[in-house]
Amino acid sequence: MCGIVGYIGSHQAAPVILEGLSKLEYRGYDSAGMAVFNGEKIQIQKSVGRLKVLEELTHGGATMPGTVGIGHTRWATHGAPSDENAHPHYNQEETIAVVHNGIIENYLPLREKLLSKGYQFVSDTDTEVLAHLIDYYYKGNPLEAITKVMHRVQGSYALGIIFSEHPDQIFAVRKDSPLIVGQNENGCFIASDVPAVLKYTRKVYFIENQEVVRLRVDHMHFYTVDEEEIQKEPVTIDWDADAAEKGGYEHFMLKEMYEQPKTVTDTLLPRIKDNDIVIEELGMSDEEINAIRKIFIVACGSAYHAGVTAKYVIEGIARIPVEVDLASEFRYRNPIFEEGTMVVVISQSGETADSLAALRESQKLGHKVLGIVNVVGSSIAREADNVMYTWAGPEIAVATTKAYSAQLIALYLLAMKFGKVRGKLDADAFHSMLKDLKRLPGQIERLLANKQRIQRFANRYIGAKDVFFIGRGIDYAISMEGSLKLKEISYIHSEAYAAGELKHGTISLIEEGTLVAAVATQDALFQKTLSNMVEVKARGAFVLAVTNEGNTEIEKAADYCIYIPRTNPYFANSLAIIPLQLFGYYVAVGKGCDVDKPRNLAKSVTVE
Numbered sequence: 386m387c388g389i390v391g392y393i394g395s396h397q398a399a400p401v402i403l404e405g406l407s408k409l410e411y412r413g414y415d416s417a418g419m420a421v422f423n424g425e426k427i428q429i430q431k432s433v434g435r436l437k438v439l440e441e442l443t444h445g446g447a448t449m450p451g452t453v454g455i456g457h458t459r460w461a462t463h464g465a466p467s468d469e470n471a472h473p474h475y476n477q478e479e480t481i482a483v484v485h486n487g488i489i490e491n492y493l494p495l496r497e498k499l500l501s502k503g504y505q506f507v508s509d510t511d512t513e514v515l516a517h518l519i520d521y522y523y524k525g526n527p528l529e530a531i532t533k534v535m536h537r538v539q540g541s542y543a544l545g546i547i548f549s550e551h552p553d554q555i556f557a558v559r560k561d562s563p564l565i566v567g568q569n570e571n572g573c574f575i576a577s578d579v580p581a582v583l584k585y586t587r588k589v590y591f592i593e594n595q596e597v598v599r600l601r602v603d604h605m606h607f608y609t610v611d612e613e614e615i616q617k618e619p620v621t622i623d624w625d626a627d628a629a630e631k632g633g634y635e636h637f638m639l640k641e642m643y644e645q646p647k648t649v650t651d652t653l654l655p656r657i658k659d660n661d662i663v664i665e666e667l668g669m670s671d672e673e674i675n676a677i678r679k680i681f682i683v684a685c686g687s688a689y690h691a692g693v694t695a696k697y698v699i700e701g702i703a704r705i706p707v708e709v710d711l712a713s714e715f716r717y718r719n720p721i722f723e724e725g726t727m728v729v730v731i732s733q734s735g736e737t738a739d740s741l742a743a744l745r746e747s748q749k750l751g752h753k754v755l756g757i758v759n760v761v762g763s764s765i766a767r768e769a770d771n772v773m774y775t776w777a778g779p780e781i782a783v784a785t786t787k788a789y790s791a792q793l794i795a796l797y798l799l800a801m802k803f804g805k806v807r808g809k810l811d812a813d814a815f816h817s818m819l820k821d822l823k824r825l826p827g828q829i830e831r832l833l834a835n836k837q838r839i840q841r842f843a844n845r846y847i848g849a850k851d852v853f854f855i856g857r858g859i860d861y862a863i864s865m866e867g868s869l870k871l872k873e874i875s876y877i878h879s880e881a882y883a884a885g886e887l888k889h890g891t892i893s894l895i896e897e898g899t900l901v902a903a904v905a906t907q908d909a910l911f912q913k914t915l916s917n918m919v920e921v922k923a924r925g926a927f928v929l930a931v932t933n934e935g936n937t938e939i940e941k942a943a944d945y946c947i948y949i950p951r952t953n954p955y956f957a958n959s960l961a962i963i964p965l966q967l968f969g970y971y972v973a974v975g976k977g978c979d980v981d982k983p984r985n986l987a988k989s990v991t992v993e
């Protein structure tokens with residue numbers, strides 16, 4: 386979603402802002418803009434399209450002199466992507482400029498009110514309402530005007546604001562959309578995410594909901610919505626700036642796929658102690674684990690797919706009923722919470738608006754939430770009662786790979802821990818599973834080493850119109866993720882189907898040459914899936930099979946086979962997903978798609 390960067394200091398602001406925005410490109414956007422105070426007035430430049438258009442327009446920022454400024458990459462919500470709708474937005478006198486990430490839910494009545502007071506609008510955005518509303522309340526004291534606006538608006542917002550009458554200050558404001566501030570000896574920064582400032586500082590402050598920051602060249606002051614000053618402690622970011630760079634890979638996505646053995650190791654090993662699973666962050670005693678009657682897993686996108694896998698794994702190993710919900714559905718479906726219900730929210734970014742809302746809804750009803758989160762200090766990480774981090778490091782490509790793999794590991798650990806404590810997993814089975822878990826990183830490495838074979842196969846399908854992914858049980862969950870990987874970056878329509886369900890309608894879409902990717906890693910379901918493969922093949926499908934080494938019988942029904950190393954069936958997703966990620970990636974590369982920044986998508990979906 387939208388990205389915000391701001392700078393006030395001794396250097397020229399525009400190049401710093403452009404550099405910072407380039408580190409937020411992964412968030413997804415369709416236009417970009419900057420506002421810089423040039424000594425006399427606030428100058429704004431903005432343009433639809435990629436950041437490089439803005440860079441060219443401003444000669445790398447040279448045509449926008451000044452040491453105070455704010456910048457923005459916009460992911461359109463209200464109003465089409467256009468120069469007019471791009472941020473920053475001015476008030477009428479062009480003395481105030483605002484950039485915004487989020488949605489102002491009551492912007493229509495506010496707009497009506499402002500129109501009746503003589504304000505004129507030049508864009509279709511909800512953000513322009515903020516610029517005029519700040520102007521309306523501004524009587525010389527920016528903090529007072531901003532907090533009045535905060536009391537009036539509903540919705541989510543991270544804001545960067547500058548006033549030409551106060552060119553020695555930038556204001557940063559946050560409610561339900563991420564925003565951080567940082568400082569070094571040359572100035573102060575605001576940003577939507579850490580990578581934007583990492584080149585300049587490692588000490589950052591996470592702004593909480595309903596807080597305002599006044600940034601000056603050499604210091605920052607934090608305030609509540611009631612203008613009371615508060616003290617905050619900085620957080621030192623310990624990951625390397627290189628972690629957010631491509632490091633010689635053609636795309637972040639490829640680099641991140643290659644990081645999966647490490648990600649899996651980092652998420653797994655710290656939680657294995659003396660041949661046991663120790664999840665201190667769980668904050669649950671054995672009695673509490675024994676008291677769980679039901680688990681809700683709530684998430685979006687790939688994190689939801691990890692949750693679907695977890696349903697099979699937790700129910701199978703720990704025998705606890707699991708319901709998996711899309712967060713956007715869960716938050717409005719009035720779910721039935723009973724005594725002993727545990728809620729698990731999974732999110733890479735920790736900022737997904739629907740997942741955060743589901744978390745809050747559960748807490749409101751008195752239920753504790755475990756967050757499985759990748760981004761340290763993110764909203765879900767801070768608001769969950771307990772957090773189990775997936776140690777995947779910064780994930781930049783919009784299509785998740787390594788964070789998904791880390792989520793699976795966290796969920797396997799949870800299932801095994803619960804299974805053991807509840808007496809559903811005997812010692813032999815537990816230790817054999819532990820061994821299998823520890824083998825996963827090496828096995829993933831082997832699969833990645835096979836990339837050229839998958840690339841050659843993928844090149845044959847860059848012209849495909851429809852692709853189907855089928856499987857049963859955990860293989861169905863794998864299919865869902867394989868299908869999403871392909872469609873989100875290559876724009877080829879694809880669907881995941883429970884293999885047994887295909888003949889209830891969807892099989893009518895199979896034509897001569899349609900690619901069907903069949904996942905068959907679960908021995909207990911192998912023959913059933915094989916039959917479904919035969920059915921689609923008989924109708925002209927070209928069948929790609931992903932199965933375990935040794936299952937050569939599959940060659941009767943498949944046109945092309947990818948074999949994965951054997952592991953415990955509950956962990957098969959961690960291996961089977963690797964060739965499917967590579968397949969989606971190489972199809973997208975073959976088609977010339979913008980792999981890391983697919984059209985219309987955002988890395989963290991901070992609006993509903």
Ligand code: M6R
Nearest residue numbers: 686687688732733734737784785
């Ligand atoms: O940050 P989150 O894990 O909460 O994000 C959830 C989804 O938006 C995310 O998984 C999305 O589906 C990705 N594009 C998948 O690659």
